[in-house]
Each structure stands twice: as structure tokens, then as C-alpha cells.
Amino acid sequence: MRAQLNARSLALLPSQPAPPASHSLFGSIELMGASMTFKKGAEIYGENEPADYVYKLISGTARSYQILNDGRRQIQDFYFPGDIFGLEAGPEHASSTEAMSDVSVLVVRRSAILSAATRDSDVASQLWAYTSRELHHARNHAMLLVKTAQERVASFLLQLAERCTGNAVELPMSRQDIADYLGLTIETVSRTLTQFQDEAAIELPSSRRVVLRNRLALNNLNA
Amino acid sequence: MRAQLNARSLALLPSQPAPPASHSLFGSIELMGASMTFKKGAEIYGENEPADYVYKLISGTARSYQILNDGRRQIQDFYFPGDIFGLEAGPEHASSTEAMSDVSVLVVRRSAILSAATRDSDVASQLWAYTSRELHHARNHAMLLVKTAQERVASFLLQLAERCTGNAVELPMSRQDIADYLGLTIETVSRTLTQFQDEAAIELPSSRRVVLRNRLALNNLNA
């Protein structure tokens, strides 16, 4: 199940000097990256593994999570195409990341990014901005976790809807994934969605498809 | 109540070139900072205010928090002497920070730090490392918020104990502060502490003083 980045695949990563800076963190160095694919359910990296690589999601969806000592899984983030993940300041990954579908990623050595950052202050600035955005996300997530079930689900739907145009939202994750992201059980997520449908705030044409009918009602719950 | 950084106080902040880099983020530039004091309960900065200054806590204790639309307060972090706070990548503060006691801080213009970072890659690297540490803290905090009350309180005590030597922990914050940090009510915090005392895991010689008697028992709860 675990995809390996072994000496063989490492040979695919050339270490040439970075081209001139661009505005995206990966922009200036992504030509150095290798492309990799992971099957649905495969682990891209695991907690406590050396954080030697940074990933940019090209296609598919991924989730990062930690496991509590009682076995519960807390999902920290979902990643969509264009998202960067796996970047850590410490030597090891603090969470695991899995492919939720077949996934293709661009892989770059962390050391390449760090050394580019010492040479190019634009890269350094992007590095900081990226981590800062993650920090905001993590704090918003923490705010979510003290709300009621209705507020959590409403916030989640609105958050997903931001990535879409129109009111139709495709859910690339299962009810269990949603529950583990929101700190609820699948039953509560399911009941809450049904309740929103009963209140005509949303429609559920299928279990993986949500149409927002009354954004205002959801927003009122979005503490 | 609100302490102001007005044109007058700004004049106190010279903008000379940074001295050679050191290992601390503030190290290389803190000579540029102005010292300020805040009375207990005073707001150091508020949510949505321009994030033009960065603070280093010299003495006292501070808390950063957000208010939910139902009026509940979620504390994100407590700051102790030596801690840096108020550093944001975005233009505005995403949370408010208040003095929990009389406080003295060193204040530096964010722009001074950012421009130092473009000149000196060590500063840039410290900037990133600092934000990355905050990110870890925020994610750990999110993990806390899905645990049981006992686990949250135990984790909190152990977390505070890390800053102390020995088993005696001084609590610089009220039960309400603890509750708002842990996403619980004061009653639950109080009951849980009493329960730990009944189980001989801690002693409570006074309400603001905790002695850890059985760290192992607490650690077993520390998911």
C-alpha cells in the first residue's frame, strides 16, 4: 500500500540550479520535480517519516490526518489540484497523507526549495506565505471544532462551495471523511444533511452531490 | 481600554539598517523595536486591525482569541515571556490579543522584519520557522478539541508543565480562560480538575496552583 520514494525514484530528481523566480512557490523550481502517481487509498507519506519531499497535487484528491491513541482519525485538510502539501519545517511529517482517488503529484525535494529560498527572497517569501495560509486554515478548523454540528456542516459546505462556481457541490469524500474532518460521527453528519434538506437549505440529488438552495440560511449557521 | 499605536509612538521606532543576522527572529532587529506596556485586560491589537506591528512579550501573560457570532470566545493561544505574537502574512490581524496581566512588550514594524528578510536569508528562514511552529501548535490545538474533557484538561496541564521545572504548575489564567481554550465550560474544567485530584493525579493547593502527582496517569489521557 505504501508508495516508496527509494533510491531509484530519487535518481529521477535532478538537482540543477533554480531558474529565475516566479510568483508561485513551485513555479521557480517545479521544473526540477518528478511526477508520481498514487492509487486510491495509497499513503503518500506517513507520520514521523522524514519530511524530505514536498508535493503539488496535479489531479485527484488527498487527505491529511493524524490518528489519536484511541484509534480515532482526525482529518486536518483535504487537498485539491493545485494545492501544495507535505511542507514541514521540522525533520519529520507531523501527519499522514493519503490519496482519496487515483492521484498524480509533482514531487520536489524540500532541500531544493530551502536552498532556492536562501538564494531568492521571492521564494522565501512564498514559502512563508504558504505556511501562513496553512496556519489560517488550521485556526479556522479549530474554530469549527467548537461549534454545533449544524454549524460545522454548514461551514464545511460553504467552504467547499468556495472552490466551485454555481451552487452544485461535488463531494469527493465519504461521510466518514466528512465526519473525521468535522469531529462528528457519520450518523450526525448524515442526519444534519437530511435536516438541511428538510429545511430546504440544500438538495441532495445523490449522496455525493449537494446543491445549495439557501446560502443565507447556511451562512447564519456559519458562526 | 484600547492601547494606541499612533503617530506619536511610531516616531519612537527608528528605521535604521538591520545589524548582522543572529539566530532569533527578533535578534537581528529587536534593537529597532520600541518598548510598550499594557495594563491587565487591555487589548494589544484587535481582529481586523492592520497587522503593522509584531510583538515580543517581555513580561506578563497574554491571550489571543476570536469571538464566534454567538458571542463565545475561543482562545487560540497563551503567550509567555519570550514569545513572539501578532505576526501575520495578511494585511489584518485574524484574532485579537489581550494582556492577561500587566504586560511589557517589544514592538517592531512588520515591514522592518519583512524587508530584513529580503536582505538576509537567515531572517527569512526564522520567519518561516516561527510560522511553522505556530502551525504545529494550531494543529495540535485542533486535535485537542476533538478529545474528551478529561483528555483536554490532562493535555493542557502537561503542556503547561513543559514550561516549568518540577511538578508545580502556576496557572496564570482563570478557569474561564482555560475553558475557552479547551472548548469546554468552566464547570466542566472545575469538575475535571477535582476529579483528577480525587484520583490523586494532581493536587490543588490553591485554584491557581497545580502539582502534578501522577504524570503517567495524565499522559495516558493525553491521546
Add this chain to the structure above:
DNA sequence: CGGCGCCTTGAACCAAGTCAAGCTCTGTGG
């Protein structure tokens, strides 16, 4: 068309919240 994941629904239960006293410091003024 049958089997298996995934999702929904119902009923009972429980951890934490709410509401309401009462207690314990601490500081203040007589």
C-alpha cells in the same frame, strides 16, 4: 440479480452543558 459498501434512520444512552446555589478567597473600609 445478488452481494457489498456506503448511507440513512430509529431508539436508547451518556458526556458535557445549563441553571442554580453556595463556598472561598481577596481586597477594602470602618
Add this chain to the structure above:
DNA sequence: CCACAGAGCTTGACTTGGTTCAAGGCGCCG
């Protein structure tokens, strides 16, 4: 030095939102 007031903390009784446990439905793929 003591009486008192007020804030902060604890404790008890009751309520409740969300979990747990259990059953059943739906849809998808071989």
C-alpha cells in the same frame, strides 16, 4: 483587626446534543 462585598471557583441537580448500537435502504459493479 474584623466585617463585608464581590469576583472567581466548586458542587449539585437536571437537561440536551451528539454518540452508540442496531436495523434497513440504496446504488453500483461483477
